[in-house]
Amino acid sequence: MSATSAAIASTPTASPVPLSKKALTGDHPTWCPGCGDFAVLAAYYRVLEKLQYPQEKIVTLAGIGCSSRFPYFVNTHGVHYIHGRSLPFAAGVSLSDDELHVFAFGGDGDGFSIGGNHLVHTARQNVRLTYVIMDNFVYGLTKKQTSPTSPVGFKTKTDPTGSVDQPVNPMRTLVNSGATFVARSHATQVSHMIEMIERAARHDGFSVVEILSECVEFYPGAFDAGNPRKGGQFRLIEEKKGDGSPEDALRHDPSDELSAYRLASQPWPGLFGVFYEAKRPTKNQLEVGLISKAREKTKGASDLALLQSSLARMR
Amino acid sequence: MVIRLAGDSQDGIQTVGSFLARFAGRSDQDVMTYMTIPSTISGGPSIFQVRMGTGDILTAGDHADYLVAFYQHSYDSHIHSLKPGGVLLYDSDHVTPDPNDKRFTAIGVPITSCTVEAVGGAGKEKGKNIFVLGLLARIFELDVEKLTAIVKERFGSRSEDIVRNALLAFDAGYAYSAEDLRDSLRRFDSAGQAPSSRPQVTMDGNTAITYGLIAAGVRRGAGYPITPWSTVMELLRTELPKYGGIFVQAEDELAAIAYALGFAHAGHLSVTGSSGPGLSLKAEALGWAVMAEMPLIVVNVQRGGPSTGLPTNVEQSDLMQAIYGSHGDAPRVVLAPKNVEECFHVALEAGRIAREFSTPVIILTDQALATRIEAFDEPDLPAIIVDPKDLSAGRGQGDFKPYPLDRMTRHAPAGVRVATGRYPTVTGLEHDELGHPTANPALHAKMTAKRREKIKAVAAALPPTPVFGEPDGEVLLVGWGSTWGPIREAVTLLNAGGIRTGQIHLRHLNPLPQGLEEIFGRYRAILVVEMNDEGLYGLGQLATVLRARYALPSIRSITKTDGLTFKISEIVSAVKSRIPSGAKTA
Numbered sequence: 001m002s003a004t005s006a007a008i009a010s011t012p013t014a015s016p017v018p019l020s021k022k023a024l025t026g027d028h029p030t031w032c033p034g035c036g037d038f039a040v041l042a043a044y045y046r047v048l049e050k051l052q053y054p055q056e057k058i059v060t061l062a063g064i065g066c067s068s069r070f071p072y073f074v075n076t077h078g079v080h081y082i083h084g085r086s087l088p089f090a091a092g093v094s095l096s097d098d099e100l101h102v103f104a105f106g107g108d109g110d111g112f113s114i115g116g117n118h119l120v121h122t123a124r125q126n127v128r129l130t131y132v133i134m135d136n137f138v139y140g141l142t143k144k145q146t147s148p149t150s151p152v153g154f155k156t157k158t159d160p161t162g163s164v165d166q167p168v169n170p171m172r173t174l175v176n177s178g179a180t181f182v183a184r185s186h187a188t189q190v191s192h193m194i195e196m197i198e199r200a201a202r203h204d205g206f207s208v209v210e211i212l213s214e215c216v217e218f219y220p221g222a223f224d225a226g227n228p229r230k231g232g233q234f235r236l237i238e239e240k241k242g243d244g245s246p247e248d249a250l251r252h253d254p255s256d257e258l259s260a261y262r263l264a265s266q267p268w269p270g271l272f273g274v275f276y277e278a279k280r281p282t283k284n285q286l287e288v289g290l291i292s293k294a295r296e297k298t299k300g301a302s303d304l305a306l307l308q309s310s311l312a313r314m315r
Numbered sequence: 316m317v318i319r320l321a322g323d324s325q326d327g328i329q330t331v332g333s334f335l336a337r338f339a340g341r342s343d344q345d346v347m348t349y350m351t352i353p354s355t356i357s358g359g360p361s362i363f364q365v366r367m368g369t370g371d372i373l374t375a376g377d378h379a380d381y382l383v384a385f386y387q388h389s390y391d392s393h394i395h396s397l398k399p400g401g402v403l404l405y406d407s408d409h410v411t412p413d414p415n416d417k418r419f420t421a422i423g424v425p426i427t428s429c430t431v432e433a434v435g436g437a438g439k440e441k442g443k444n445i446f447v448l449g450l451l452a453r454i455f456e457l458d459v460e461k462l463t464a465i466v467k468e469r470f471g472s473r474s475e476d477i478v479r480n481a482l483l484a485f486d487a488g489y490a491y492s493a494e495d496l497r498d499s500l501r502r503f504d505s506a507g508q509a510p511s512s513r514p515q516v517t518m519d520g521n522t523a524i525t526y527g528l529i530a531a532g533v534r535r536g537a538g539y540p541i542t543p544w545s546t547v548m549e550l551l552r553t554e555l556p557k558y559g560g561i562f563v564q565a566e567d568e569l570a571a572i573a574y575a576l577g578f579a580h581a582g583h584l585s586v587t588g589s590s591g592p593g594l595s596l597k598a599e600a601l602g603w604a605v606m607a608e609m610p611l612i613v614v615n616v617q618r619g620g621p622s623t624g625l626p627t628n629v630e631q632s633d634l635m636q637a638i639y640g641s642h643g644d645a646p647r648v649v650l651a652p653k654n655v656e657e658c659f660h661v662a663l664e665a666g667r668i669a670r671e672f673s674t675p676v677i678i679l680t681d682q683a684l685a686t687r688i689e690a691f692d693e694p695d696l697p698a699i700i701v702d703p704k705d706l707s708a709g710r711g712q713g714d715f716k717p718y719p720l721d722r723m724t725r726h727a728p729a730g731v732r733v734a735t736g737r738y739p740t741v742t743g744l745e746h747d748e749l750g751h752p753t754a755n756p757a758l759h760a761k762m763t764a765k766r767r768e769k770i771k772a773v774a775a776a777l778p779p780t781p782v783f784g785e786p787d788g789e790v791l792l793v794g795w796g797s798t799w800g801p802i803r804e805a806v807t808l809l810n811a812g813g814i815r816t817g818q819i820h821l822r823h824l825n826p827l828p829q830g831l832e833e834i835f836g837r838y839r840a841i842l843v844v845e846m847n848d849e850g851l852y853g854l855g856q857l858a859t860v861l862r863a864r865y866a867l868p869s870i871r872s873i874t875k876t877d878g879l880t881f882k883i884s885e886i887v888s889a890v891k892s893r894i895p896s897g898a899k900t901a
Contacts, residue, residue, distance in 0.1 A: 026738075027751060071742075072740055077738050077739070080742040081576075082603050085573045086573075087573075088569075089573040092537070092579075093578075093581045095535075096578050096581030100581065118566065294556035295557065304697060307530060307696055310554070315517070
């Protein structure tokens, strides 16, 4: 079922030249100078260079927002879809062809507000794809309104006296929804970002990386508390190594959901790294399972024979 | 011959009705059914009407020759639908008919107690419907072997007990002494009918759409449950895996169309669908599909009313939404099947147009078609089945551009290597030929024209519109969708009554087929018959479109908004009231 004619047509002519940043560069980004998203883009190029997927097998998707301009800046198959709905679109692409590597990008408004329902359900279904959320705690493209991650008291054009609603806790939401890889990074920590996105890409399931990515225009300094160069602390999650040492007992087991909750509930600026990682059958596998079961019953009959027998039953 | 079964929905009236319909189909009888279901989870009054006979049957019939009443409320509500001289068959355990009403032959049978006695055990009046089937088989001398085979097929996948109980109930009904009754009844005569060259298949409209989609090469899709669309998605979910396909039940309507577009982006012909409220939710994504020029089939099984409206009634009030329901200029193709058979073939046509013109195609069907059962010639599958594997072959070659201004868009699906090495971004932003965002004024005008012209090009390839009835004269009745049957019968009646009447029925609603102006010019009055409101200006939705397109004052409307299908008599009297009394034969 996965072997679409598309895949067949492209495989023999796959390029022997390694996939480089040069080949992956698309349009020049339209972001403001100093925007955190530049670093995320650079990290994505680097991850793709490391993973060396065939270029035509990479799909870069996004919804609407500053960060969602991402697909234009990457020379892969791209989709710039509508606000908040990139995940079910990406899921459709993922369920179409086993050989595709699907990456969706977006911001906090796209992911946690208008697209919140899709985030929960894509996580629950565990569709194989990677979602990178560039969280800047503010609506930037529409010029400074309160976002679902804006901290209480943050002054915006829609909350001139300060935001009053409790913000979303992305890590807790994702773990609770059933995402099978949940990580957090910071756009100023490039090597960490690369490591997180690469692990997410290699994960067999729905993987999410939230990256704190500063909006220099509307929320400057938002993430300084997590940036050592601005006097903050970039505290990493120490994952269990399984070496049996006494200090290992204190380290975080990413498959431990309760431990993940505890880490996700740390005070601002919180921790960075992998909060949760689990193995659970993907929707991709489960659907293939349904197909194999159905095909077993029909003994691999041709489409024509199947349809003919269905109609014959209605004679 | 029209039989109306009236009872409660949990009594399995639909089951018996569908058995009769299938039986008629297998006996080379033409058949058409009509049903109402209450919009409650279980229970509530329900009817199922079956019309069987030889020759083309076009409607489920205005009035019944036979009424089977299970309850007093069934009798009270439906006795008016029985023709004078008709036969009332009632459950004497529950119904007391008016003894002074001498218009009908009334026959009481203790249906409930007979069923309980036959099947045995507590609460076994469940087989009442099958008992009645047996009774009808006896009265009309139906082929018992054929009927019991259908019963076994239906219940065979459940337990043996269920099959046995069903057959016990059937036999009890068949054995019930109805000798006196039979003499006074017409016979259901299946002899003397010329067998059709192809075998007949019997199914409802939603089933026909589903198998039509599979024949069209659809192997991916997504939906969200809503009445009356749900049975299409249920069937696709169980059928597509057999073909190596996937149908996803999404978390909401917006996700469903997003999934479907994701499948399309990866090179699949895919489908989503819903009923009115769901289409409203999908509207933004549909506009994206127009802008991004993605092939997609969208089914709307229309129901009644704005908002939640009348979920289990019929209306044709989503036409404007189908044609225009988007922000911005977002032209798309809209098709409507006229009967169950066309549900199958319209699905194939939608697939062909979606691929050839790289556009979303909306199929507008409705609640009446969705649940109506008809028999029709089995489609010639080897001749029409579409190979789903062809869809992305040869894409992305040469100087590939996703949005060329001088050619039809032919997307390179995800996974396809693009020869130029420049990979496309499919987008809802206005874009240049390569898919880069641009607000260039001249380019927006050119791209808008591109999206418009390709939809116009669909019209150029359509066959001429056939006219039924008189080729010129007093009245042309124009319809679309499920009203085809009653309009056709009205045309025959009007012509017999001396009013020269013709009929055209539009399957292509956007774009309209060419040549309608010439047809309109041959009649004094153009009356557009549709199940929606006359609106602020006295014109129904298709009538408004036709007025705008042809600017003819002779175009007027016959509309209705009671949530029920048109009766032939309603159309005939509406036509008569709209033409000058002196105007008869030209």
